[in-house]
Amino acid sequence: MSESAVPSFPKHLLDFRDWSPVQVESLLETAQMMQEVLARPVKKVPALTGFTVATVFFEPSTRTRISFELAARRMSADVVSFVGAVSSTTKGETYRDTLRTLDQMGIDAYILRTDAAGVPHQAHGWLKKPIINAGDGWRAHPTQALLDAFTLREKLGSLEGKKIAIVGDILHSRVARSNAELLPMLGAHVVACGPATLLPAQLPGATLTTNLKEALQEADAVMVLRLQKERMDKGLLPSLPEYIAAYQITQGRLGWARPEAPLLHPGPMNRDVELEGTLADAPRSLVERQVANGQAVRMAVLYHVLVGKRN
Amino acid sequence: MKGEILLKNAKLVDGRGEHGHADVLIGEGRILSLSGGEAQKVLDVAGMVLSPGFLDPHAHLREPGQEVKEDLRSGLTAAARGGYTDVVSMPNTSPVVDSAEMVRALKKKAAQIGQARLHPAAALTQGQEGKTLSEAKLLQEAGAAMLTDDGRTNEDAGVLALGLRYAASWGLVVAVHAEDAGLRRGGVMHEGEVSYRLGLPGNPGYAESARIARDLEVLRYVNEGLAAQPHLHIQHLSTKRGLELVRQARRDGLRVSTEVTPHHLTLTHERLESLNPLYKVAPPLRTQADVEALVEGLLDGSIECIGTDHAPHTADEKELDLLRAPFGIPSLEVCWPLLYTELVEKRSFPLAVLLERFTDGPRRILGLAPIHLEEGAEASLVLWSPDEERPVDPKCFASKARFSPWAGWVLRGWPTLTLVEGRVVFESAHTLGKEPRPI
Numbered sequence: 118m119s120e121s122a123v124p125s126f127p128k129h130l131l132d133f134r135d136w137s138p139v140q141v142e143s144l145l146e147t148a149q150m151m152q153e154v155l156a157r158p159v160k161k162v163p164a165l166t167g168f169t170v171a172t173v174f175f176e177p178s179t180r181t182r183i184s185f186e187l188a189a190r191r192m193s194a195d196v197v198s199f200v201g202a203v204s205s206t207t208k209g210e211t212y213r214d215t216l217r218t219l220d221q222m223g224i225d226a227y228i229l230r231t232d233a234a235g236v237p238h239q240a241h242g243w244l245k246k247p248i249i250n251a252g253d254g255w256r257a258h259p260t261q262a263l264l265d266a267f268t269l270r271e272k273l274g275s276l277e278g279k280k281i282a283i284v285g286d287i288l289h290s291r292v293a294r295s296n297a298e299l300l301p302m303l304g305a306h307v308v309a310c311g312p313a314t315l316l317p318a319q320l321p322g323a324t325l326t327t328n329l330k331e332a333l334q335e336a337d338a339v340m341v342l343r344l345q346k347e348r349m350d351k352g353l354l355p356s357l358p359e360y361i362a363a364y365q366i367t368q369g370r371l372g373w374a375r376p377e378a379p380l381l382h383p384g385p386m387n388r389d390v391e392l393e394g395t396l397a398d399a400p401r402s403l404v405e406r407q408v409a410n411g412q413a414v415r416m417a418v419l420y421h422v423l424v425g426k427r428n
Numbered sequence: 429m430k431g432e433i434l435l436k437n438a439k440l441v442d443g444r445g446e447h448g449h450a451d452v453l454i455g456e457g458r459i460l461s462l463s464g465g466e467a468q469k470v471l472d473v474a475g476m477v478l479s480p481g482f483l484d485p486h487a488h489l490r491e492p493g494q495e496v497k498e499d500l501r502s503g504l505t506a507a508a509r510g511g512y513t514d515v516v517s518m519p520n521t522s523p524v525v526d527s528a529e530m531v532r533a534l535k536k537k538a539a540q541i542g543q544a545r546l547h548p549a550a551a552l553t554q555g556q557e558g559k560t561l562s563e564a565k566l567l568q569e570a571g572a573a574m575l576t577d578d579g580r581t582n583e584d585a586g587v588l589a590l591g592l593r594y595a596a597s598w599g600l601v602v603a604v605h606a607e608d609a610g611l612r613r614g615g616v617m618h619e620g621e622v623s624y625r626l627g628l629p630g631n632p633g634y635a636e637s638a639r640i641a642r643d644l645e646v647l648r649y650v651n652e653g654l655a656a657q658p659h660l661h662i663q664h665l666s667t668k669r670g671l672e673l674v675r676q677a678r679r680d681g682l683r684v685s686t687e688v689t690p691h692h693l694t695l696t697h698e699r700l701e702s703l704n705p706l707y708k709v710a711p712p713l714r715t716q717a718d719v720e721a722l723v724e725g726l727l728d729g730s731i732e733c734i735g736t737d738h739a740p741h742t743a744d745e746k747e748l749d750l751l752r753a754p755f756g757i758p759s760l761e762v763c764w765p766l767l768y769t770e771l772v773e774k775r776s777f778p779l780a781v782l783l784e785r786f787t788d789g790p791r792r793i794l795g796l797a798p799i800h801l802e803e804g805a806e807a808s809l810v811l812w813s814p815d816e817e818r819p820v821d822p823k824c825f826a827s828k829a830r831f832s833p834w835a836g837w838v839l840r841g842w843p844t845l846t847l848v849e850g851r852v853v854f855e856s857a858h859t860l861g862k863e864p865r866p867i
C-alpha cells in the first residue's frame with residue numbers, strides 16, 4: 118500500500134468530528150488486538166516505551182482515570198497524573214495555566230477531563246500535543262462511546278441497522294452525545310429517551326422520545342444512564358419516585374425490547390434508581406464487560422494518537 | 429474666510445442622504461463653509477466620505493474599578509479611532525455609577541482626556557440592586573445620559589414601573605437589558621441545534637422576548653395617565669420575536685426604542701462550533717433568521733440605532749473555558765467598517781440609513797439635536813475611506829481588549845480622521861502613508 122493510501126489518523130481524540138468511519142473501524146480493530154494482549158499472562162507490550170502520558174482530571178473520576186493509566190502502563194508508557202478542581206470562582210490557576218505548567222515537563226500526550234465543554238479543543242491549541250478527551254462537560258466522552266460500540270459489536274456483531282435505546286438524562290449526558298455521534302457512523306440507529314425536562318429539543322444522530330415503551334420497542338440493546346441527584350435540586354425532576362415510576366428500567370419493561378437485548382451502563386450505577394438493582398447482575402448485563410473493554414479501547418486510542426496506525 | 433482645517437473634495441453623506449462633494453472649512457468648532465476658504469491645515473480628501481461623528485449608546489469602558497480591562501483613556505481613544513465622537517458608558521462598573529459625584533468625576537476626567545465625549549449612563553437603581561431608585565434628578569443635573577441597570581436584568585417589574593414613571597418626570601430614558609434570568613438558566617450560548625449538539629447550557633431566544641413582552645406591558649401600564657411619556661430603550665436586541673413585540677408596541681404609540689450590536693448583525697451561533705469563548709456574548713449570537721430580521725428592523729427603523737455593547741476583558745479571562753469565560757466582544761474600533769462592508773457593500777443596505785443609525789438615531793434617543801452637514805453645524809465629524817481595505821488586526825487596537833471575532837476580516841470604510849467640535853482627536857497613520865503600529 119502506498120503511503121498516501123493509508124488514512125492519516127487524527128493525532129488527538131476530542132470527539133468524532135475529525136474521524137471517519139474507516140478510521141473508527143481501524144481503531145476498533147486495534148482494540149481487538151489489545152484485548153488479546155490483555156488476555157496474556159504478562160499483560161504488557163513495549164509499544165509506547167519512552168512516551169510520557171499525563172492524565173489531567175479537573176473533574177474527579179477514579180474509574181476512568183485508572184482505566185486510562187493502566188492502558189498506558191500496559192503499553193510501557195510513563196504515566197503522571199494530576200487531579201485538581203476548578204471552581205467557578207477560581208481566578209488564578211485556570212485550565213490553561215495548569216496545562217502549560219505541566220507541559221514544561223516533557224509530556225507527550227494528555228488525557229483530559231473537565232467540567233466545561235470545549236476545553237480539550239482549547240488545550241489542543243495551547244499545547245499542540247495529542248489530547249485525548251476523557252469527558253468535557255456535557256459534550257463528549259469519546260472513549261466511553263468507543264468502548265460501548267466495541268462491547269455492542271462483541272455481542273451483536275455488526276451494528277448495521279441495529280436499534281440502540283439510550284435512557285435517562287440525555288440533556289446533560291456526554292455519554293449520550295458521543296454515542297449519538299459514533300453509533301450512527303457504524304450503521305446503528307439511536308433512540309434517546311428521558312423525561313421531557315432532561316431531553317434537548319433535538320440531538321443530531323438520535324431520535325428523541327419521552328415514551329419509554331416506544332424507545333425500548335424492538336431495541337437491540339438498551340443503554341441506561343446515571344441519574345444525577347442534583348437534577349432534582351435544580352427543579353428539573355419532581356422526585357426520585359416520579360422518575361422511577363416513569364423511566365426506571367425493570368425486568369418487565371425490558372420485555373419490550375428484543376429478547377436477550379443486552380443492557381449497558383456507563384457507571385457508576387445508582388442501583389434501584391435508573392434500573393432495577395438485580396438487572397445489573399443479570400446475564401444480559403454487559404456492565405462488567407464494558408469496564409474490561411474500556412482498557413483495550415483506551416490502549417488502542419493511545420497507540421493511534423501517539424504512534425499512529427502502521428500497516 | 430479663514431478656518432483651522434480645510435477638507436478639500438470631501439464627499440458629504442449624513443443621515444439624510446448624500447450631498448455631493450465640497451471643500452469643507454472648519455473653525456471655531458463649526459463647519460464654517462462648504463465652499464472652501466483658507467486654513468492652517470489643508471487636506472485633500474478626494475475619495476473619502478465626511479459624515480457626522482458617531483454616537484455609541486452602549487459601551488462598557490470599565491472605569492472605575494476594572495481599569496485592567498479598559499479605562500476612560502483607552503476606551504475613548506478606541507472610540508475616536510472608530511469614528512465615534514460621543515459614547516454612552518454603562519454604569520455596571522465597580523463601584524456602580526449611581527451618584528451625581530461619580531457622574532461628574534467621569535465627565536471631568538473624560539474632558540481632560542479630550543478624546544470622544546463621554547455621556548455616562550447611571551444606574552436605574554442604587555448599586556444596580558433592583559430595589560431602591562437612584563437619584564434621577566441629581567444624576568441628570570450631573571450629566572447622566574440615561575438610566576440603566578445593564579449587566580443586570582430588572583427582575584422586579586414593580587421597581588421597573590416606578591423607575592420608568594419617575595425617570596419620565598425628568599425626561600430620562602430608561603434602558604433595559606431584557607433577559608429573563610429564569611429562562612436563561614445559566615446559558616452560555618443560544619439554545620438550539622448547536623447548543624444541543626455541543627452540550628453547552630443554552631439561553632433561548634424566548635428569554636429575551638418573554639422579558640421584552642413583560643417590560644412592554646410595564647411600559648403600557650406606566651404610560652397610562654402620565655403627562656410625560658415614559659421612554660423605554662431596549663438594549664442589544666437579538667431576536668426576531670423580540671423585534672416583533674417592539675414593532676407592535678410602537679404601532680400602539682408607546683415610546684420604545686431599540687439598539688442592535690455589530691455582532692448580532694454579522695455573526696450567528698454556529699460560530700460556537702469552534703468552541704472558542706471569543707464568541708461568548710450576552711445576549712448570545714442567534715440564528716441566521718434572527719440576523720435577517722434585525723437587518724430588516726434596522727432598515728425600516730424599528731431598530732433606531734447601533735449600540736456596540738463594546739465589552740472589553742483581559743485576554744486571560746477570555747481564554748478561560750466556555751463556562752467561565754466572561755461575556756463580551758470589544759468593537760468600538762471596527763463597528764463602522766464592519767457594518768459598512770458587511771451591510772452596505774455586501775448586502776446593498778442603504779448607506780444613508782446605516783449612517784442615520786450611527787448618528788441621528790442614537791442622538792434622538794438621548795434627546796440631542798442631529799448633526800447634519802451644513803454651514804454652521806457643530807464640527808463633530810468623521811472622515812472615512814470607502815476604498816481603504818485592510819484586515820482587522822486586534823494587535824493595533826487602542827482598546828486594551830486586543831481580541832476580536834472579526835480578526836482577519838478584510839473591511840473597507842475605515843475612519844481616517846475624527847473631529848470633536850473641530851478638534852482632531854484621531855488621525856489615521858494610514859492617511860499619512862505610515863504603517864500602523866501595534867501600541
Ligand SMILES: [Zn+2]
Binds near residue numbers: 579710711
Ligand atoms: Zn446588557
